Amino acid sequence: MSQTPILRARTWPVVGAMLIIGVGVGYGAFAAGFIKNTRPVSQPYPFNHVAHAAAGCSTCHHGVKKQAHAGLPTLNACHDCHATAPGTPDTQAKEMWDAAAGDDLVSFNRLTEVPQHVFFSHRRHVTLGAQKCTTCHGEIASTETPPRLPERTVVMHDCIACHEDNGVAVDCTACHK
Numbered sequence: 001m002s003q004t005p006i007l008r009a010r011t012w013p014v015v016g017a018m019l020i021i022g023v024g025v026g027y028g029a030f031a032a033g034f035i036k037n038t039r040p041v042s043q044p045y046p047f048n049h050v051a052h053a054a055a056g057c058s059t060c061h062h063g064v065k066k067q068a069h070a071g072l073p074t075l076n077a078c079h080d081c082h083a084t085a086p087g088t089p090d091t092q093a094k095e096m097w098d099a100a101a102g103d104d105l106v107s108f109n110r111l112t113e114v115p116q117h118v119f120f121s122h123r124r125h126v127t128l129g130a131q132k133c134t135t136c137h138g139e140i141a142s143t144e145t146p147p148r149l150p151e152r153t154v155v156m157h158d159c160i161a162c163h164e165d166n167g168v169a170v171d172c173t174a175c176h177k
C-alpha cells in the first residue's frame, strides 16, 4: 500500500515521541520488540498441551476471551486437577510442585510480549475479531513439552498487514500509546 501524504505527515510527531520514549525506557528493552526471543524461556514444571486437549484453552488462559491478557496458570492451579505431581518431574520440579501447594507465587512464564507502548487485547482479537490462536501463536497446542522460544513472531508489519486485510484501523495511535 502506498502511504498518503497525510499519513506521512502524521507519522513524524509519533516517531519523534516514540524515540523519546525509547530513550526513556532504555534502547535495549525497546529494540527487543514484540517477542521475548532473545533468550530461551524455561518453565517451573513439565507441561504437555496435547494431554490437556480436552480442557478448553480458557480453563488455564482465563482472560483469553474476556480480557486484554490471556493469562498463564500458576503451578498451584495445576493442583486443582492433579492430587499428586503428574508425569515424571525431576527433583527440582518436584520441589517446586510441593512448594506451590496453596500459594500462587510460582507462575509459568510467557514467551510472547508486546512492548509497553503497544495496545493489544485478546478479547478484541479472539472474541470480537474471531481470530484463531494459531494465526499468532502457531501450533503450541500440539506441543508435548514447553517450547523455549515462540514458534511465530508477530511484529508490527504483521499486525498492520492483517488490519489492512480486515479494514481495521492502521493509524499509529490505534496501536501505540
Ligand code: HEC
Residues within 6 Å of the ligand: 045, 046, 047, 048, 051, 052, 055, 059, 060, 073, 074, 075, 077, 078, 079, 080, 081, 082, 086, 087, 088
Ligand atoms: C482441568 C484439569 C487439569 C488441569 C487444570 C491440569 N491438568 Fe494436567 N492432566 C489432566 C489430565 C486429564 C491429564 C491426562 C491424564 C493423566 O495423565 O492424568 C493430565 C496429564 C498431565 C501430565 C502428564 C502428561 C504426559 O506427558 O503424560 C502432566 C505433566 C500434567 N498433566 C501437568 C499439568 C500441569 C503442569 C498443570 C498446570 C499448568 C496441569 N497439568 C493442569 C488434567 C489437568
Ligand code: HEC
Residues within 6 Å of the ligand: 043, 047, 048, 049, 052, 055, 056, 057, 058, 059, 060, 061, 072, 073, 108, 109, 110, 111, 112, 113, 133, 137, 140, 141, 145, 146, 147, 150
Ligand atoms: C491445563 C492448562 C492449559 C490448557 C488447557 C491450555 N494451556 Fe496453553 N499453556 C499452559 C501452560 C502451563 C503454558 C506454559 C508452558 C508451555 O508453554 O507449555 C502455556 C502456554 C501457552 C502459550 C504461550 C504463551 C506465550 O507467551 O506465547 C500459548 C499461546 C498457549 N498456551 C495456547 C493454548 C491454547 C491455544 C490452548 C487450547 C487449545 C491452551 N493453551 C490450553 C497451560 C494450558
Ligand code: HEC
Residues within 6 Å of the ligand: 057, 061, 064, 068, 069, 070, 071, 072, 110, 111, 112, 113, 114, 115, 120, 122, 125, 126, 131, 132, 133, 134, 135, 136, 137, 154
Ligand atoms: C492477533 C494475534 C493473537 C491471537 C489471535 C491470539 N494471541 Fe495470544 N498473544 C498475542 C500477543 C500480541 C501477545 C502478547 C500480549 C502482551 O504482551 O500483552 C499474546 C500473549 C499470549 C499469552 C501470554 C500471556 C498473556 O497474558 O498474554 C497467552 C497464554 C496467549 N497469548 C494465548 C492465546 C490463546 C489461547 C489464543 C486463542 C484463544 C490467543 N492467544 C490468540 C497475540 C495473539
Ligand code: HEC
Residues within 6 Å of the ligand: 034, 114, 118, 119, 120, 121, 124, 125, 128, 129, 130, 131, 135, 136, 154, 155, 156, 158, 159, 160, 162, 163, 166, 168, 169, 174, 175
Ligand atoms: C490475523 C489478524 C490480526 C492480527 C495479526 C492483528 N490484529 Fe489487531 N485486529 C484484528 C481485527 C479483525 C480487529 C477488529 C476486532 C473487532 O471487531 O473489534 C483488530 C483490532 C485491533 C485493535 C483495536 C483497533 C480499533 O481502533 O478498533 C487494536 C489496538 C489492535 N487490533 C492491535 C493489534 C496489534 C498490536 C497487533 C500485533 C501485535 C494486532 N492487532 C494483530 C485483526 C488482527
Ligand code: HEC
Residues within 6 Å of the ligand: 011, 014, 015, 018, 030, 031, 032, 033, 034, 114, 115, 118, 154, 155, 156, 157, 159, 160, 163, 169, 170, 171, 172, 173, 174, 175, 176
Ligand atoms: C496494528 C498495530 C500497529 C500499528 C497501526 C502501528 N504499530 Fe508500531 N508497533 C506495533 C507493534 C506490535 C510493535 C512492536 C513490535 C515490533 O517492533 O515490530 C511496534 C513497534 C513500533 C516501533 C518501535 C520499533 C522498535 O524497533 O522497537 C516504532 C518506532 C513504531 N512501532 C512506530 C509506528 C508508527 C510511526 C506507526 C504509524 C505509521 C505505527 N507504529 C503503527 C504495532 C503497530
